[in-house]
Amino acid sequence: MRMLVLSAATGTFGTNVHIVAAGPGHPCLVVDPGHDSREAVLRAVRTHRLEPEAILITHGHMDHTWDAVPLSRHYGVPAWIHPADRYQLGAPARGLPDSFPPDLLVGHPDREPDEVRELPERGGELTFASGTVTVLHTPGHTSGSVMFRFDGGDEPLLATGDTLLASGRGRADAPTASPTSMEDSLRMVTGLCPEDTRLLTGHGPTSLLRQTGMHQTGIRRPV
16 A cells, blocks of 8 residues: 655745655654644645654754644644754754854744654664654764654655755765765665665655665665
């Protein structure tokens, strides 16, 4: 069965928020509710009669966490984030370069959601009513970047945050970023995930893993 995936690019930063569920009328998971995503999430949940049970955050940058506070409170659900990036939830400027314009942070909640749960530090599995989610720790974009693999449907799904985009590898030039860790993370992902894995990216269009070119640029699956 193909899982229901609802995505929208929202706010000043065009960050993709993704909602994943087994189908209409089922529990769902909300991934990376960024700036101005609240109304898009509320509308999608209402239209498809979904029941949010958690917010999953791929990394701590404020453009991926901005509306975690209001949505967590509205639905009474926890927000999950890797412990290495948790410090950014309540202090978004700490995860950004000094050159970042401070006026773009105006209106950020500047605090954590009411309930925050930390993801397994080295990755692992989380079990929800909507299905099993495999957490892959993929440092490089930030030290606490993760990807979420949704294992409940016929089609492999992977929420990649900003570590892997449709155009290829993400940036590794912000605080706690590491180009070396990025390469290691992408090598792991291409080794674990089939090439027809559908990528739910942090920005831009969705893609298939084989379309990113990762397997043709030195990041190869083991034989």
